[in-house]
Amino acid sequence: MSFDLRLRRRLGGRTIALDCVADARLIALIGPSGVGKTSILNMVAGLLRPDEGHVRIGGDTLFDSASGIDRPAEDRHAGYLFQDLRLFPHMRVDRNLRYGRRPDGALSEDDVLAFLGIGHLLHRMPSTLSGGEAQRVAIGRALLSAPRFLLMDEPLSGVDRARREEILRLIERVRDELRLPILYVTHDLHEAERLADRIVEMPDG
Amino acid sequence: MSFDLRLRRRLGGRTIALDCVADARLIALIGPSGVGKTSILNMVAGLLRPDEGHVRIGGDTLFDSASGIDRPAEDRHAGYLFQDLRLFPHMRVDRNLRYGRRPDGALSEDDVLAFLGIGHLLHRMPSTLSGGEAQRVAIGRALLSAPRFLLMDEPLSGVDRARREEILRLIERVRDELRLPILYVTHDLHEAERLADRIVEMPDG
Amino acid sequence: MDFSLSPQDWTVIGLSLKVSLVAVATMLPIAFALAWILARWRFPGKLLLDALVHLPLVVPPVVTGWLLLLLFGINGPIGSRLDQWFGVTLLFRWTGAALAAAIMAMPLMVRAMRLSIESVDLRLEQAAQTLGASPLRRFLSISLPLSLPGIFAGAMLGFARSIGEFGATITFVSDIPGETRTLPIAIYAALQVPGAEAAVSRFAIISVLLSLGALLISEILARRATRGRMSYVL
Amino acid sequence: MDFSLSPQDWTVIGLSLKVSLVAVATMLPIAFALAWILARWRFPGKLLLDALVHLPLVVPPVVTGWLLLLLFGINGPIGSRLDQWFGVTLLFRWTGAALAAAIMAMPLMVRAMRLSIESVDLRLEQAAQTLGASPLRRFLSISLPLSLPGIFAGAMLGFARSIGEFGATITFVSDIPGETRTLPIAIYAALQVPGAEAAVSRFAIISVLLSLGALLISEILARRATRGRMSYVL
Amino acid sequence: QERGPLLLAAASMQEAMTAAADAWAARGHPRPVLSFAGSSALARQIRAGAPADLFLSADEDWMDDVEKAGFVMRGTRADLAGNRLVLVRPANRRVSLRIGRNMPIARALGRGRLAMANPDSVPAGKYGKAALTALGVWPSVAGKIARADNVRAALALVERGATPLGIVYATDARAGNGVAIVGAFPPGSHPPIRYPLARLTGSRHRDAEGFRRFLLSSAGRAILARYGFSAP
Numbered sequence A, B: 001m002s003f004d005l006r007l008r009r010r011l012g013g014r015t016i017a018l019d020c021v022a023d024a025r026l027i028a029l030i031g032p033s034g035v036g037k038t039s040i041l042n043m044v045a046g047l048l049r050p051d052e053g054h055v056r057i058g059g060d061t062l063f064d065s066a067s068g069i070d071r072p073a074e075d076r077h078a079g080y081l082f083q084d085l086r087l088f089p090h091m092r093v094d095r096n097l098r099y100g101r102r103p104d105g106a107l108s109e110d111d112v113l114a115f116l117g118i119g120h121l122l123h124r125m126p127s128t129l130s131g132g133e134a135q136r137v138a139i140g141r142a143l144l145s146a147p148r149f150l151l152m153d154e155p156l157s158g159v160d161r162a163r164r165e166e167i168l169r170l171i172e173r174v175r176d177e178l179r180l181p182i183l184y185v186t187h188d189l190h191e192a193e194r195l196a197d198r199i200v201e202m203p204d205g
Numbered sequence C, D: 001m002d003f004s005l006s007p008q009d010w011t012v013i014g015l016s017l018k019v020s021l022v023a024v025a026t027m028l029p030i031a032f033a034l035a036w037i038l039a040r041w042r043f044p045g046k047l048l049l050d051a052l053v054h055l056p057l058v059v060p061p062v063v064t065g066w067l068l069l070l071l072f073g074i075n076g077p078i079g080s081r082l083d084q085w086f087g088v089t090l091l092f093r094w095t096g097a098a099l100a101a102a103i104m105a106m107p108l109m110v111r112a113m114r115l116s117i118e119s120v121d122l123r124l125e126q127a128a129q130t131l132g133a134s135p136l137r138r139f140l141s142i143s144l145p146l147s148l149p150g151i152f153a154g155a156m157l158g159f160a161r162s163i164g165e166f167g168a169t170i171t172f173v174s175d176i177p178g179e180t181r182t183l184p185i186a187i188y189a190a191l192q193v194p195g196a197e198a199a200v201s202r203f204a205i206i207s208v209l210l211s212l213g214a215l216l217i218s219e220i221l222a223r224r225a226t227r228g229r230m231s232y233v234l
Numbered sequence E: 001q002e003r004g005p006l007l008l009a010a011a012s013m014q015e016a017m018t019a020a021a022d023a024w025a026a027r028g029h030p031r032p033v034l035s036f037a038g039s040s041a042l043a044r045q046i047r048a049g050a051p052a053d054l055f056l057s058a059d060e061d062w063m064d065d066v067e068k069a070g071f072v073m074r075g076t077r078a079d080l081a082g083n084r085l086v087l088v089r090p091a092n093r094r095v096s097l098r099i100g101r102n103m104p105i106a107r108a109l110g111r112g113r114l115a116m117a118n119p120d121s122v123p124a125g126k127y128g129k130a131a132l133t134a135l136g137v138w139p140s141v142a143g144k145i146a147r148a149d150n151v152r153a154a155l156a157l158v159e160r161g162a163t164p165l166g167i168v169y170a171t172d173a174r175a176g177n178g179v180a181i182v183g184a185f186p187p188g189s190h191p192p193i194r195y196p197l198a199r200l201t202g203s204r205h206r207d208a209e210g211f212r213r214f215l216l217s218s219a220g221r222a223i224l225a226r227y228g229f230s231a232p
């Protein structure tokens, strides 16, 4: 089972929950705005503590309220593309990209730069990037951190059509060649259908 | 002529330029990431000073480097949806929505809240909103400021499919009933074709 | 230690509070304006203004008091005019003590406020601008509330500094019971009397309690003012 | 005014610089730790710690000096142990002057740093965490650089305060030429003599120049450290 | 109730002048307002035009300064009191030393210091330096002085055991709980210690002259004597 997620958490008066066991390479998480998709990613990444449940990915148990396991976020090796990007404002793009790099990274930096088309931005500060440029840098940072799995929160928002296709192909490569489990949030059904072997729709609670 | 834009500005080593005279109700501005779409909107809004050119919308001259006209942003009455939203973090949603409200607003608050589906968020602080919720609140704030024209930077990014359709209908109503000129940035050709009577593609410089 | 307070003690405490509160309240808008100018404006003499603001911190308090005496004395350039035009003198008056305290508190207040003003995101002010907000409204609704942490910190620092101010005060307005005898001056007076350690400790503890109260209030206000703003989804 | 400086004057200036720099350098990490704890931690005695940090601001400097004398004097609880175990005494030493200056500078340094730490966006630290950064690396690469404005402001305030420190120093370590006679102490001594205004002004101007230099350096460093970060598309 | 005249007095006069003001008030006069600070600060305040009636200085130089600047009412300056200079030690530490020419004070100090007010600027320090010079021992201790900013601070250093010896006024040592007097300096070893009193030109208070005369009267001097001050 690449994914075995069972999560429950109360947040501001509503309950956010997901039950999903699947041997999928890429799960697309869809659902209306505010249903809790980002919160689910935060729980899987170790940034938001579930009230109960467990998180198992690729056989690794990252969290289990029953047995008290709760691996800190820095040991979960998630490649997390945040919905709000969170580029480090005081570092140039190259330092942002290299921040999480580990020696055992399977993706080469040159590849990622080429696919994302950000090679010319390496010496820029994040505050000078356009929306789509920042989005692509954030994707690059997540990919280059030698992750064991990927969490991608609407990765193609703000990306133009031409780049879109290249990034989709990059994600497919990561999925197929590197075989990284991917949890993928999107509002675009086409995207979901193209990429995912499992689509999970979070119901409006 | 509802739009008469002629703008030129150097920014970080490249030149961003637009020439566009059109009697369109809604112009869709498309083009690759980093080409300068957001910068154009900033120039029209009065937040970025063009090196030269002019901005005339609905017969009003907002900027003209030749005659030295440069109306300050607060007198341009733009309804600007920022790509990075810029909700005021220290105000609840309702105060954010009411911040720009003028007595002569043509859109009723109830209408806007219903179309955007944000009536239940009025008492929340922006930091607790999900991505799509924040996006819709920012759209609402721009619409409720009784604008003379609208600048919308990728308004549907992060919005789920169901809401998408409603918001598109709202924008069509604003375009047709209120007859507000709209400058609309998007990466989605379908969206552009559905809404715009003129599509301007900014060429990669 | 005997903690019963005599009527004179209460006078000292009341006076200290009055002097410090008036000093902070008066200096608050001035310090904010200075902080604003230093944070937002660019002009040739800026570093000089910055240095001037820091002056009361750098120069020993006694020298500051002496300069105040030169400026606000009967024959001083400011003092003589205050006297002629308004019949007002600050010498030996609690208002003079408040002036001294305010001057000494200024650099601390300005720095704290400036740090906060500098961390206000200018993009938010731009957003307010497109929404039709005048500069004044932008200031009142965006910049001011977003720099509240610095304003509270500055007010707190200023109050604490005022409560503790001694050197400039005694040099400028001397030690007049009921008029300029604040807590530190009472402490100094007690230190001149052999074996008055108990009185010294008592007054020192009162000073600390006053500031503790101010600290508590400022923390509560700051927390209330920034509530919700920082609650990221954690 | 005669501005030629005697060898003694140079000694005073050098000593002032040494004392202030050592005070700020020593207090910097301590103040940052305190600021961090006050900004980030939550624990029962927090308000008390906060009050303790403010203490040297609230209590008149002479009283602080007197407390230092009690603690670090030959018979004091700390002083006697320092003497026994390490053969070290701070009394009448420039190290004692540095201690006094550091203590007096502490509240200002902590407050400035705390303001900056509190304005660091916690979401960035979360991002670093998912990228595998240990708490230490998160601190060094995210929190610390993002609070640099407060660190510079704090160091600057602390240095200015140290350069101006008088009351606690003279009470604790007295006035020993070449050892503890810093600028304010020299100024005070000059003020005791009728007609020594020229000497006072000279020393006061030197103090101001020193701080002006420090101000300049801190502004330049701060600008360099935050360059690019704030340049929104304006 | 009417405010009495304002007396600016050296800090070391605090207890004596408080008692004198009480005694004057007990005779049915409005109680004088007393303000204590260092003589130098008070003199500067007077020169800045401070509205005070009387000035009691611990230092003739500062009274001279004020007088030269024209702030002393003619014919009102008079010496109110005198004082003596003593050598003190911490109460709990024995020192065998007799004050006299070439006394072995340097040896008595050992590695410790001699606490006194600043010998270059503060009156008590200047008297102390004069006395030590007259006794021929100044060169042996000049490098071992802990200069305090006033007499009380020097006293505090001795009280706390920070220095084995200190030079203060007899009035300071009298009630100091942690110190003991080693001996008094012979009166001839230093210029006489005098506290000049004067009425200021700006004085308007109708009771100022009365209070001044009271202080200088035998009743006033008796109060001063109670606090250890000698006749001028």
Ligand SMILES: Nc1ncnc2c1ncn2[C@@H]1O[C@H](COP(=O)(O)OP(=O)(O)OP(=O)(O)O)[C@@H](O)[C@H]1O
Pocket (backbone or CB within 6 Å): A011, A012, A013, A016, A032, A033, A034, A035, A036, A037, A038, A039, A040, A083, B128, B129, B130, B131, B132, B133, B158, C231, C233
């Ligand atoms: N501190 C909070 N207080 C109250 N409600 C909160 C808080 N934090 C999050 N929420 C709510 O929790 C819900 C889940 O948010 P989440 O960000 O996970 O949604 P999402 O599915 O990612 O939405 P979107 O597609 O818009 O990004 C939202 O309704 C949000 O408003």
Ligand SMILES: Nc1ncnc2c1ncn2[C@@H]1O[C@H](COP(=O)(O)OP(=O)(O)OP(=O)(O)O)[C@@H](O)[C@H]1O
Pocket (backbone or CB within 6 Å): A127, A128, A129, A130, A131, A132, A133, A158, B011, B012, B013, B016, B032, B033, B034, B035, B036, B037, B038, B039, B040, B083, D231, D233
């Ligand atoms: N301060 C700056 N220094 C250098 N380059 C800058 C600066 N500010 C903006 N730019 C560049 O200007 C270009 C135009 O940016 P703009 O935000 O207008 O692009 P955009 O068309 O909106 O892109 P997107 O679709 O990604 O939002 C980008 O290449 C951006 O990197």
Ligand code: MOO
Pocket (backbone or CB within 6 Å): E010, E011, E012, E013, E037, E038, E039, E040, E058, E059, E122, E123, E124, E150, E151
């Ligand atoms: O305060 Mo004085 O002038 O040393 O007695």
Ligand SMILES: [Mg+2]
Pocket (backbone or CB within 6 Å): A037, A038, A039, A083, A153, B130, B131, B132
């Ligand atoms: Mg989301």
Ligand SMILES: [Mg+2]
Pocket (backbone or CB within 6 Å): A130, A131, A132, B037, B038, B039, B083, B153
């Ligand atoms: Mg853009």
